[in-house]
Amino acid sequence: MSLKDKASKIDFSALVPPAASGDPAEGSNRPRTAPGLMMAQANEQRSELLRENEQLRDKVKDLDVLASRVDELQDELKGWDGAKATGLLDPKVVGRSKWANRDVAHFATTEFQQLKIEIANAGGNIQPVKVRPLPKVDANGVQYEIVFGHRRHQACLELGLPVLALVDNMDERGLFVEMDRENRSRANLSPWEQGCIYRRALDTGLFPSARKLAEAVGADSGNVTRALALASLPPEVVAAFPSPFDLQYRWSKPLADAVAADPDGLIKRASDIASLSPRPAPKAAFDRLTKTSAEPAGKGSPIEIQVAGKPAASLVVDAKGHILVNVLPGALDASRVTELASLLESFLSKKSAKR
Numbered sequence: 001m002s003l004k005d006k007a008s009k010i011d012f013s014a015l016v017p018p019a020a021s022g023d024p025a026e027g028s029n030r031p032r033t034a035p036g037l038m039m040a041q042a043n044e045q046r047s048e049l050l051r052e053n054e055q056l057r058d059k060v061k062d063l064d065v066l067a068s069r070v071d072e073l074q075d076e077l078k079g080w081d082g083a084k085a086t087g088l089l090d091p092k093v094v095g096r097s098k099w100a101n102r103d104v105a106h107f108a109t110t111e112f113q114q115l116k117i118e119i120a121n122a123g124g125n126i127q128p129v130k131v132r133p134l135p136k137v138d139a140n141g142v143q144y145e146i147v148f149g150h151r152r153h154q155a156c157l158e159l160g161l162p163v164l165a166l167v168d169n170m171d172e173r174g175l176f177v178e179m180d181r182e183n184r185s186r187a188n189l190s191p192w193e194q195g196c197i198y199r200r201a202l203d204t205g206l207f208p209s210a211r212k213l214a215e216a217v218g219a220d221s222g223n224v225t226r227a228l229a230l231a232s233l234p235p236e237v238v239a240a241f242p243s244p245f246d247l248q249y250r251w252s253k254p255l256a257d258a259v260a261a262d263p264d265g266l267i268k269r270a271s272d273i274a275s276l277s278p279r280p281a282p283k284a285a286f287d288r289l290t291k292t293s294a295e296p297a298g299k300g301s302p303i304e305i306q307v308a309g310k311p312a313a314s315l316v317v318d319a320k321g322h323i324l325v326n327v328l329p330g331a332l333d334a335s336r337v338t339e340l341a342s343l344l345e346s347f348l349s350k351k352s353a354k355r
Helices: 003-008 024-029 034-078 104-108 110-122 150-159 172-185 191-203 210-217 221-231 235-239 249-261 263-274 282-291 334-354
Strands: 086-089 129-133 144-148 163-167 303-307 310-317 323-327
Touching (some): 104 110, 104 150, 110 150, 129 150, 144 150, 150 163, 249 263, 249 282, 282 303
Antiparallel strands (some): 086 163, 129 144, 303 310, 310 323
């Protein structure tokens, strides 16, 4: 049998779907030959492929948009690398550090009261303090140690407000360095406070030398040396000033020299100054402590007289035993000179009567 005869006997009717009973036109539009059916199926498949291709293109576009957004989010996250979260803590579970360089007397100053008012008005500390977790909770329920922010913590504690804090783990030296740097960038510690914390760090072996300490905290080595000298003064000398916060870097060497020259005499003068009422101004106390440091008490030692904390006059005994009174210009009106003379006369008369 020839190929032509075989082809004539092939039945393609099974490939042709029956026309809908109610729509003869639909059936009349369908191709009836085998090549036509094959072409129709090919067109349908092509159309389906085109639709799928279009859908895939849409999905690729969506993926490109998502990939671009992912890149943006990754860039944003890079900016937060190393960032640590903050949270609100009960100030009662946060304790002062043993390296605290703020003397508790600072909490009675006007500056601290102003800070406390600002925190109260804001409903809490806007700038977080930094703390580190303790290995275990102590007997008072303290769970964290302050790295920096003692003033802000104290204000929140007194106000009964939660303290905004950043929690971070760090060693002793890291705590010391961060505390010192942070405080020097804010309200500066007094030279005496700075010296006390530096002295403690050296005494405990946290740093091998003052030079290494200065390098670690990024402080001027000269100021570190001067601060240490102030912190090493006898407590009687410190007490001669209205407040230890009044001590200044430039006074460290003269006061240290005064201690070296006549420690007993200096302590005696310091005690006398501390007993005065009203107390001399800081500069006047410094002058009294240093100007007579190398002189024996008695002859040649000027006695300064102050009015409202300011020098007004002085008395000195010269080599021949004369008592010289020197009233500074402006301290006494010329019209009252005779009144001063009368006071001296009255005073000397009483002295003579006692003899």
